[in-house]
Amino acid sequence: MSLTIIKGTILSAPAPGQLEAVPGGYLVAEDGVIRGVYGTLPEQYAGAPAEDFGDALILQSFADLHLHAPQYPMLGMGMDLPLLDWLNAYAFPTEARFADTDYAREIYRRLARELVANGTTRVCMFSSLHTDATLILMEELEKAGVTGYVGKVNMDRNAAPGVLEETTEESKRETLRWLEACQDFRLVKPMLTPRFTPSCTDELMAFLGRLAAERGLPVQSHLSENDREIEWVRQLHPDCKQYWETYDKYGLWSGRTLMAHCVWSDIRERAAMKEAGVTVVHCPDSNVNVCSGTAPVRAMLEEGLKVALGSDIAGGDHLSMFDVTASAIRASKVRQMTDPARPAFLTVPEGWYLATSAGAAYFGEQPGFAAGNRLHALALADDDLPQPHPMTPQERLERAVYLRQRGAIRAVWSEGRKVFSAEG
Numbered sequence: 001m002s003l004t005i006i007k008g009t010i011l012s013a014p015a016p017g018q019l020e021a022v023p024g025g026y027l028v029a030e031d032g033v034i035r036g037v038y039g040t041l042p043e044q045y046a047g048a049p050a051e052d053f054g055d056a057l058i059l060q061s062f063a064d065l066h067l068h069a070p071q072y073p074m075l076g077m078g079m080d081l082p083l084l085d086w087l088n089a090y091a092f093p094t095e096a097r098f099a100d101t102d103y104a105r106e107i108y109r110r111l112a113r114e115l116v117a118n119g120t121t122r123v124c125m126f127s128s129l130h131t132d133a134t135l136i137l138m139e140e141l142e143k144a145g146v147t148g149y150v151g152k153v154n155m156d157r158n159a160a161p162g163v164l165e166e167t168t169e170e171s172k173r174e175t176l177r178w179l180e181a182c183q184d185f186r187l188v189k190p191m192l193t194p195r196f197t198p199s200c201t202d203e204l205m206a207f208l209g210r211l212a213a214e215r216g217l218p219v220q221s222h223l224s225e226n227d228r229e230i231e232w233v234r235q236l237h238p239d240c241k242q243y244w245e246t247y248d249k250y251g252l253w254s255g256r257t258l259m260a261h262c263v264w265s266d267i268r269e270r271a272a273m274k275e276a277g278v279t280v281v282h283c284p285d286s287n288v289n290v291c292s293g294t295a296p297v298r299a300m301l302e303e304g305l306k307v308a309l310g311s312d313i314a315g316g317d318h319l320s321m322f323d324v325t326a327s328a329i330r331a332s333k334v335r336q337m338t339d340p341a342r343p344a345f346l347t348v349p350e351g352w353y354l355a356t357s358a359g360a361a362y363f364g365e366q367p368g369f370a371a372g373n374r375l376h377a378l379a380l381a382d383d384d385l386p387q388p389h390p391m392t393p394q395e396r397l398e399r400a401v402y403l404r405q406r407g408a409i410r411a412v413w414s415e416g417r418k419v420f421s422a423e424g
């Protein structure tokens with residue numbers, strides 16, 4: 001049996017809007033599974049070696065439930081264009097480069113390491129349409145200690161002719177080849193990924209829906225992100241009253257479905273998500289960068305929808321989920337200032353819950369450092385900062401969210417294994 005004991009100020013989000021702090025506490029895991037958080041070390045562990053991080057905060061690590069791996073090289077580029085123009089001018093040509101497997105290896109290795117160094121240990125990620133590069137991405141994530149789901153992107157129409165495109169037949173065949181080839185991964189699993197409705201023919205959507213049902217595969221895509229996109233979907237599917245119905249029609253709408261953005265989802269579309277158990281992935285950086293809007297997150301939460309956070313790089317410009325959490329809070333304040341209903345903004349504890357516990361819930365975990373969860377954690381030392389007064393753990397977390405503390409992450413654990421250490 002392998003035993004992990006981490007000592008520090010243990011701070012977790014056991015419920016929306018709630019933070020639980022145990023200063024000088026112990027986080028204990030056996031064989032990678034959390035046994036508990038203790039103020040004093042239980043007798044049975046007496047004498048066992050503990051990793052002492054002093055006064056550092058021991059936090060849940062992040063779940064980033066929507067990001068595009070092949071857009072990593074273009075981080076922070078093309079941000080003066082709206083979504084559909086940005087896709088054609090930047091995203092598609094950048095993704096096209098991943099036909100080159102050497103390039104894919106180099107970029108994905110770097111991305112995987114950067115995710116872990118920033119405390120992200122769970123992801124749901126879009127690859128490109130390339131099967132081989134997708135397998136390389138999965139290998140590099142698994143090697144670095146990032147867990148979760150990756151999707152080979154399906155896009156058999158409205159792509160970039162001669163640059164980035166696949167026929168319907170190719171898309172189906174390559175999806176099956178990819179699923180065949182990724183059976184041996186342990187920590188990173190496949191997820192079906194129709195890019196979004198404008199990118200997929202009805203035939204391909206129907207094929208993916210059948211595959212999801214036959215093999216019990218989860219699904220991720222984009223929904224109601226941008227006004228021009230929504231109008232386009234209306235023209236493509238005149239039989240569907242709302243965007244979500246174009247996924248539901250083909251069996252791509254279930255409790256294992258993730259839908260990124262949902263900026264313009266009205267009460268009816270939200271009710272459809274609630275009823276099916278679809279998880280909304282809120283991507284606040286991206287929504288502002290490509291001028292999509294600010295999502296009605298408070299309404300979603302009050303209506304009982306499942307909501308998690310995504311960096312959506314490279315529509316988003318940061319992969320650090322500290323940044324994304326701060327952006328989600330700011331976006332909710334903009335929403336309060338501009339929405340006639342004046343919805344309450346997200347508090348720091350609520351934002352933190354979305355970035356950690358709510359994302360982990362997609363992987364079947366209980367909120368916070370609950371006993372039985374896999375050990376996913378990070379140690380953050382903030383003792384370099386000037387302090388206005390002796391700070392509570394909650395105040396320290398608030399600063400961690402808002403300040404970019406370069407080098408503050410001292411260690412990261414994923415699936416019980418230490419996958420990053422600032423000592424190298």
Ligand code: GUN
Nearest residue numbers: 068091195196222286315
């Ligand atoms: N919709 C379809 N593809 C994309 C993408 O790559 N990024 C974003 N933000 N939205 C999309």
Ligand code: FE
Nearest residue numbers: 068222260312
């Ligand atoms: Fe996206």
